[in-house]
Amino acid sequence: MLICMEATRVRAMLARAPGLTAEHVRALFALTGGEANLHDAADALRQVEMPAAARAFLNAPDPLLLRCDLHWIEASGAQLILCTDAAYPPLLAQTAGAPPVLFVLGCVEALHSPQLAMVGSRNPTPAGRKTARDFAVGLARAGLTITSGLAVGVDAASHEGALLVDGASTVAVCGTGLDAVYPSENRKLAARIRERGALVSEFPPRTGPSRRNFPRRNRIISGLSHGTLVVEAARRSGSLVTARLAVEQGREVFAIPGSIHSPLSRGCHKLIRDGATLVETAGDVLSELQIPLCGQWLTRPGAAGEGIPTLDKEYEMLLDAFGFEPATLDVLVARTGLPGESIASMLLILELEGCVAALPGGRYDRIPE
């Protein structure tokens, strides 16, 4: 029986009730008139439909279990956000099967900022890792909070990218209790995320890593977010689960293409074939999302005049030196009078900016704007 519990204890108890969702809790509170009146809730517990295990637990919660939970909650400073709180993230609240309670370490406000989920392989290519970080930087600069799963690989690179941006925030959704960091190699990263954003879990303390909890974690990642961006993923990857959940939740899915020879692009290509939006830049994500953001918007390189860095004179001269045919370095040296080394490094920069393409046989060609 539930008699005279103070608020945190009620929340800790609701968090432990197996299979209980936000919908069940809302139905329960509709009958009792709110969490404060759960002291005489025996009737309500009988009336509201919920999993038998949840009902059994709520009728007779394990007092030792709850005492340990409350002890950790007090010691860690964790906050418990109930699905009926104003502090509960609104986008997550709209999803089916949302957790009744969220454990949060860090800034609860981060959960109310506009979020984009970034997920991908735990073993990305070096380029994939950099792509994750670069996209996270661009999206965070635009004012998005980057939400991911604190895994190694793309998850960690995405969190790290967001942390590189002054004033930006990042949310890590964990598939374990927040009393331990999993995987442990991300302990330092977790500490930085707690300071600048939030660590979130629906799992009570002392919930260790378990294979079946990660898809549950994924539905929170996608549910918190306006969209999910998949960076690199194999054909059978957990990231594809997150993408599917995002679709079911009515959210956008974005995927970054790559070489057809890279096994880690297969998952993204599959998503694109299934309707995900192919994105080449953070700007592509932003223009598709169309949500008001307070950060600096990134423009697509080369799209409109604004935001395109103007090339300085020497670069313009080098581009002009191409005429309309591919040219070798020697030819460009002869035409511009610039030293070969300078031209080589300028060409590299122009190549990265998409103004020049390297061709076989040491030739280069200007790419028309």
Added chain:
Amino acid sequence: MLICMEATRVRAMLARAPGLTAEHVRALFALTGGEANLHDAADALRQVEMPAAARAFLNAPDPLLLRCDLHWIEASGAQLILCTDAAYPPLLAQTAGAPPVLFVLGCVEALHSPQLAMVGSRNPTPAGRKTARDFAVGLARAGLTITSGLAVGVDAASHEGALLVDGASTVAVCGTGLDAVYPSENRKLAARIRERGALVSEFPPRTGPSRRNFPRRNRIISGLSHGTLVVEAARRSGSLVTARLAVEQGREVFAIPGSIHSPLSRGCHKLIRDGATLVETAGDVLSELQIPLCGQWLTRPGAAGEGIPTLDKEYEMLLDAFGFEPATLDVLVARTGLPGESIASMLLILELEGCVAALPGGRYDRIPE
């Protein structure tokens, strides 16, 4: 006035009438009762709507021009296929603005085989060139004729891939008259195509290369084909014109994705965003087309291990260190832990073996197998 011309002369004349299409010719023949009766066609020419320049030319064709054309036709063995002939390619006949007459050198039968258009950059990356050839081999083996534009780069690699397959055929659609090969560096390739497939043009002999003729050529490439596959293309590329024409003609468009850092993938990514089917293998194209073919179907590469030469361990490690992006020597040293000198000499060997390409700025890239 058109009096008593023999068939070839009529065709050569129709081919030269500016702006005349297959629709005009069909309307004309409906009134005259066929090409044989064009000798008293003054009335019909007045009644059928057609461009003024075409009407003027047909009323008073330049006899010297036609004599030269007929001379070349006889000397070269070119065939002139009229839009009302059974030999006229049926898929092309269904398209709006189809040419009234096709000049063909080689096997007219190739124009009746199921065709797939392959187009792309004239300056592809080394990997793109290989991808074009590999897809052409796979599609040709499956029984498709590869149709392209005889340009350097992706076009040439596609034709060459088809020619590698015993019994397969390839069609080159030219934007110039068939009396000269453009570009001239593809002269040998053109000769092989003529032997194994067909060279096709709507342009009479002595029509030199002209910028405005290439989009017209492109509509024939896409019009002959069940679908158009774009291999590598910059954001503003003629290949995108061909793809747009294919869509207008109600044909499939396929595009191969690539690194978001490659300017030559931008065009393909744009197409995919606009609805083209992303393909990773020749098999993807075939399963989307769903047309009955007589060739051997290819299985997805990587499905079976056969035929891939084994490198020794250190070389494999070095190739793996690339991921799927270009890398500098320093980066490769850091990733492999091998000494810089060893890597430099290994790169040279790999370059000679065609496994690695040297790029500007001291970078290298792995060429996919």
